[in-house]
Amino acid sequence: MRRNSVPARPAELAAVDTSTPAVVLKLDRNVFHHGGLGVIRSLGRLGVPVHTVCEDPLAPAAASRYVCGRWRWNPGVDDPHRIAAGLALMAQRIGRRAVLIPTDDAGALFLAEHGAPLRQWFLFPAPPPDLPRRVADKYELHLLCREWDVSTPQTMVPTSPSEARDFASQVGFPLVVKQIRPWCPTYPAGSPSTRLVRTPEQFAALMAGWPDGPGCRGTPGLMLQEYVPGDAGADWFFHGYCARDSACRPGFTGVKLRSYPPHAGLTSLGRAVDNEPLRREVGRLLTGLSYRGLLDLDLRRDARDDRYRMLDFNPRLGAQFRVFEDAAGLDVVRAAYLDLTGQPVPEEQPCPDRRLVVENYDLLAALGYRRRGELDLRGWVRSLRRMDETAWFARDDLAPFGLMWLRSGWRAFRRPFRPAARDPVGTAPRYRPGPARNRIPAPRAVTGQHRPIDTTTSDGK
Known part of the structure; x- marks a missing residue:
C-alpha cells in the first residue's frame, strides 16, 4: 500500500479565506464514521478552524490534530427542539458564524426542515424543505425516480x-x-x-x-x-455539491470495488473513474429537483440493458468523498465551504485516477468476500498496493488511526460480555479544546450583534 504523505496546501487554494470556522455535525452514534474525519482533515489542512461533534472523548476522529474544538453530545434524532438548543449553545461558544456540515441523514433532514432559525449563526445550503426527506426515504426515492423517468429496480x-x-x-x-x-x-x-x-x-x-x-x-x-445483475464494475457512486442555482459543481463519479457487508453495504475500497454520461444524467435530475447542498448517490449498471439504476440518494456528505480530489485540490467539502462563505469555487478540473480504502471495514469486507470464494489473501494484498487515500491513516495525523484500531479491538473483546455504555439522550453539548487550538486564532467573544436563537420548531413545540 502506498501511504499518503503529508499533503501540501494546493496552490490553487492558497488565497482562500479560512477565517470562518466549520462544524462537523454528526447525530448518528457511530464512533467509526470516517466521513467526519475526512471533513476535518480536508478543511483543517487549509487552515480552517474545525469543530466536531463526537460521542465521547476517545472518539477517533476527535483526536485529529486538525480539530480546534470537540463537542461531546448525544441529542438523539427525534427532538428538533433539543438539537436546535444544543447547536445554539455551540454557536455561543464558537462566537462567530460557522459553516455547518452534516455527515448523516438525520442531521441533513433536521437542517432542511428545522434549521431556519439557526441561519443567523450557521451557514448551510437551503434545499426545498421536503426534498431531503423524500430522497433519503428509500421508497419515496423509488417513487420520485419513476416520476422523473429515472431507472430504478x-x-x-x-x-x-x-x-x-x-x-x-x-x-x-x-x-x-x-x-x-x-x-x-x-x-x-x-x-x-x-x-x-x-x-x-x-x-x-x-x-x-x-x-x-x-x-x-x-x-x-x-x-x-x-437485485440488479451486473459485472464486477457495476456498482457506481456519485458525489457532488449543488450551489444556489442547483448546478452540480463539482460532480464526481467512481466505482465501488468492495463493500461491507459484501455487495450490500458501504464502500470499503473505491476508485475514482470519470463517467461523463452518468454525470450529465445525474446533473439533469439535480437541476430538475432544485437540489442544493452535498449529495451522495449509489447506482448500479444493469447488465440486461446497460442502464444505471438508482439505488440510494443520500442528501448529505458521502463517507468516501476523499476518493475524489481534482488537480486543483478541490473536493466536494472544500467546494461547499468556498460557496457558503461567498468565495469563488475554482473551475472543476479532471479528477485523476485515485483509490481510497477504509482500513477497518475493508478487512471485514475481505473476510466476507473470502467466505464467498470471491477473494483470496493474495488478491486482497494485490488490491491494496496503490492507495492514494486511506480513510484513517495519515502521516501528518496518526492519532485517529491508532485510536480506531484500539477501539476496534476493545469492542471485539467486550462484545460477548455486555453492551457498550452510551450517554443518555439529551445531554447538553460539552466543549473541550482540540489539538489545533494553539495553531488557529481563538474565536472572538460573543457580542450583542448575535441575537438569541428561537429554537421552536415549525409546529410551535
Missing part, C-alpha cells in the same frame, strides 16, 4: 409475509431488503440498513422475524427490491 413495501413471498417469487433471488428510513431509531441497534438475501432459506428465516409494528412515522420499516 423493482421495489415494493409488503404489508404481510405473504406479500413479501409473492414478490420474492416474482423477482427471484438474490433479493435486497432495505430499511426504508435508516436514520430512525425504531430499528434494532446494529441491524444493517441493507441486506442481500441469497436463498429462499435465508428469506424464510427473515420472514420468521418480520416486524409486526410500523416503522418510523407510521410507515412499514422494511422494503424489498430486486
Whole structure:
C-alpha cells in the first residue's frame, strides 16, 4: 500500500479565506464514521478552524490534530427542539458564524426542515424543505425516480409475509431488503440498513422475524427490491455539491470495488473513474429537483440493458468523498465551504485516477468476500498496493488511526460480555479544546450583534 504523505496546501487554494470556522455535525452514534474525519482533515489542512461533534472523548476522529474544538453530545434524532438548543449553545461558544456540515441523514433532514432559525449563526445550503426527506426515504426515492423517468429496480413495501413471498417469487433471488428510513431509531441497534438475501432459506428465516409494528412515522420499516445483475464494475457512486442555482459543481463519479457487508453495504475500497454520461444524467435530475447542498448517490449498471439504476440518494456528505480530489485540490467539502462563505469555487478540473480504502471495514469486507470464494489473501494484498487515500491513516495525523484500531479491538473483546455504555439522550453539548487550538486564532467573544436563537420548531413545540 502506498501511504499518503503529508499533503501540501494546493496552490490553487492558497488565497482562500479560512477565517470562518466549520462544524462537523454528526447525530448518528457511530464512533467509526470516517466521513467526519475526512471533513476535518480536508478543511483543517487549509487552515480552517474545525469543530466536531463526537460521542465521547476517545472518539477517533476527535483526536485529529486538525480539530480546534470537540463537542461531546448525544441529542438523539427525534427532538428538533433539543438539537436546535444544543447547536445554539455551540454557536455561543464558537462566537462567530460557522459553516455547518452534516455527515448523516438525520442531521441533513433536521437542517432542511428545522434549521431556519439557526441561519443567523450557521451557514448551510437551503434545499426545498421536503426534498431531503423524500430522497433519503428509500421508497419515496423509488417513487420520485419513476416520476422523473429515472431507472430504478423493482421495489415494493409488503404489508404481510405473504406479500413479501409473492414478490420474492416474482423477482427471484438474490433479493435486497432495505430499511426504508435508516436514520430512525425504531430499528434494532446494529441491524444493517441493507441486506442481500441469497436463498429462499435465508428469506424464510427473515420472514420468521418480520416486524409486526410500523416503522418510523407510521410507515412499514422494511422494503424489498430486486437485485440488479451486473459485472464486477457495476456498482457506481456519485458525489457532488449543488450551489444556489442547483448546478452540480463539482460532480464526481467512481466505482465501488468492495463493500461491507459484501455487495450490500458501504464502500470499503473505491476508485475514482470519470463517467461523463452518468454525470450529465445525474446533473439533469439535480437541476430538475432544485437540489442544493452535498449529495451522495449509489447506482448500479444493469447488465440486461446497460442502464444505471438508482439505488440510494443520500442528501448529505458521502463517507468516501476523499476518493475524489481534482488537480486543483478541490473536493466536494472544500467546494461547499468556498460557496457558503461567498468565495469563488475554482473551475472543476479532471479528477485523476485515485483509490481510497477504509482500513477497518475493508478487512471485514475481505473476510466476507473470502467466505464467498470471491477473494483470496493474495488478491486482497494485490488490491491494496496503490492507495492514494486511506480513510484513517495519515502521516501528518496518526492519532485517529491508532485510536480506531484500539477501539476496534476493545469492542471485539467486550462484545460477548455486555453492551457498550452510551450517554443518555439529551445531554447538553460539552466543549473541550482540540489539538489545533494553539495553531488557529481563538474565536472572538460573543457580542450583542448575535441575537438569541428561537429554537421552536415549525409546529410551535
